[in-house]
Amino acid sequence: MARKKLDEIRPEDDASARRTPMREFSRSLPMSLLRAREAVMRQFRPSLRNHGLTEQQWRILRALTAVDEIEVTELARVAFLLGPSLSRILRDLEARALIERRAAENDARRAVVSISAKGLKLIEAVAPTSEVIYAAITKRYGARKLAELQEMLGALEASLAGMGSAGEAEVEAED
Amino acid sequence: MARKKLDEIRPEDDASARRTPMREFSRSLPMSLLRAREAVMRQFRPSLRNHGLTEQQWRILRALTAVDEIEVTELARVAFLLGPSLSRILRDLEARALIERRAAENDARRAVVSISAKGLKLIEAVAPTSEVIYAAITKRYGARKLAELQEMLGALEASLAGMGSAGEAEVEAED
DNA sequence: GGGAGATGATTAACATGTTAAGTGAATTCC
DNA sequence: GGAATTCACTTAACATGTTAATCATCTCCC
Numbered sequence: 588m589a590r591k592k593l594d595e596i597r598p599e600d601d602a603s604a605r606r607t608p609m610r611e612f613s614r615s616l617p618m619s620l621l622r623a624r625e626a627v628m629r630q631f632r633p634s635l636r637n638h639g640l641t642e643q644q645w646r647i648l649r650a651l652t653a654v655d656e657i658e659v660t661e662l663a664r665v666a667f668l669l670g671p672s673l674s675r676i677l678r679d680l681e682a683r684a685l686i687e688r689r690a691a692e693n694d695a696r697r698a699v700v701s702i703s704a705k706g707l708k709l710i711e712a713v714a715p716t717s718e719v720i721y722a723a724i725t726k727r728y729g730a731r732k733l734a735e736l737q738e739m740l741g742a743l744e745a746s747l748a749g750m751g752s753a754g755e756a757e758v759e760a761e762d
Numbered sequence: 763m764a765r766k767k768l769d770e771i772r773p774e775d776d777a778s779a780r781r782t783p784m785r786e787f788s789r790s791l792p793m794s795l796l797r798a799r800e801a802v803m804r805q806f807r808p809s810l811r812n813h814g815l816t817e818q819q820w821r822i823l824r825a826l827t828a829v830d831e832i833e834v835t836e837l838a839r840v841a842f843l844l845g846p847s848l849s850r851i852l853r854d855l856e857a858r859a860l861i862e863r864r865a866a867e868n869d870a871r872r873a874v875v876s877i878s879a880k881g882l883k884l885i886e887a888v889a890p891t892s893e894v895i896y897a898a899i900t901k902r903y904g905a906r907k908l909a910e911l912q913e914m915l916g917a918l919e920a921s922l923a924g925m926g927s928a929g930e931a932e933v934e935a936e937d
Numbered sequence: 938g939g940g941a942g943a944t945g946a947t948t949a950a951c952a953t954g955t956t957a958a959g960t961g962a963a964t965t966c967c
Numbered sequence: 968g969g970a971a972t973t974c975a976c977t978t979a980a981c982a983t984g985t986t987a988a989t990c991a992t993c994t995c996c997c
Contacts (some may be wrong), residue, residue, distance in 0.1 A: 589793045604902065604939050605888050611828075612821075612825060612828060614790050614912065615896075616805055616896075616911075616912065616926060617799060617817075618821075619915040620795055620798055620799035620802065620915065620918065622943090622997090623795055623800060623915040623916075623918050624792060624796060624799065624913070625842070626919045627792050627922065629790055630922065630925060632985090634764060634935040636986090637810075641953080641985090642792075642916070643906060643952080643953065644952095649787050650787060653786075653787060659975075659976065660974095664889065664966065665788065667793060667797060667800070668953090668954090668955090669954065669955065670929065670975085670976065670977080671953090671955075671956085671977075671978080672952090672953055672955090674976070675952080675953075675977095676953080678954090678977095694959080694962080694963070694974095694975085695963080696964065696976065697962095697974095697975060697976080713812075718913045722926075723792075724791070724922065727783075727921045728917070728918055731868070732914065732917075734974065735914070736791075736794075736911075736914050736918065737791065739907065739914065740794040740795065740797070740911075741794065741798075742799050742903070743802070743903055743911065744798050744801045746902045747801040747802065747805065747899065747903075750898065750902060751928060752803060786965080804984095809954090811956090814981080816955090816982065817983095818982080818983065819982095834946065835944095835945065835946080844945095844984065844985065844986090845945085845987075846947075846949090846983090846984080846986085847982090847983055847984065847985090848946095849948080850947090850948095850982080851947065851983080853947095854982090866945095867993075869945065869993075870991080870992060871944065871993070872944095872946080873945080873946070
């Protein structure tokens, strides 16, 4: 495992109880990603809100339009939601009759979900505006640059995929 | 607007009741940003958790180490948190004696916050691990590429800055 | 200098993120 | 073939995101 040799990486730790300077913080990678995403979502939220949808509900309905039906676990993976969040949202969407749910054939544990006609209708009402917004963003930022950005984001994800969190060593103290 | 030419992207959509194809969804910009950020934060969360801090609490304490004191509104801007979230978190951090709060001199509405000695100590306990993780990410992804990514994220943010959300037109129906 | 409006911060209310625990159904393994 | 384990959710509990409403100042302006 690659774990030592990282000790010498921070030469700017000046002596004495100096407050660790670190990155200027506003320039840290997580902050950059957070702000970029927020800048993007700020464009979409008002439109979704006008249709009574949250970002996550939209993600789910959107994912459902791409398939006939799908198991909950797979839906969680595709819509990138944690199980508990998905559970709650599906309950609400089902109550609003935007989706339908049934049990899987061979396995009573699994639930299978699909979008309803009403849900489809809602999606079709929202999609045009979303497309306009997406097109506007693409135009502003540049289609080529956008594609490049997405590729770099994918690469980042990939390069971190098998990196078993360095902070884990600290855990062994408890239980 | 660009909406046709997308029809041929999904050859597995059988005919009938055409569901709007749109981007393949998992490749949408918001999803790319979300997944990338999650991949990054997944690395940091365990360490923060071991020290009893959430990501947002860490952001706040981290921002406070860079200044002597700061007004709440300004802190919200720097730590990129909404007022209500910040209010709650400051209440908790103050209860844990990790920060201190006082009223501004000339304006009783404003509150001024600073990190306490205890808070500083906590930061100094967490920072080394965070640095190691950040260094590992940088090494994996490549320092140059990382810088380029950050620059592109900043540019995206900037290009969307003055873009008054296209969905707003739909609002006029209510109120 | 006092009232209307603006401002800074908090509270309220609801939805989601996050981890842990619970529940019922399938698998495994002797 | 039945107890132990694993699996697919679901609930629970707490923290944050998000918008609206509230509260206490402050400012402006007459």
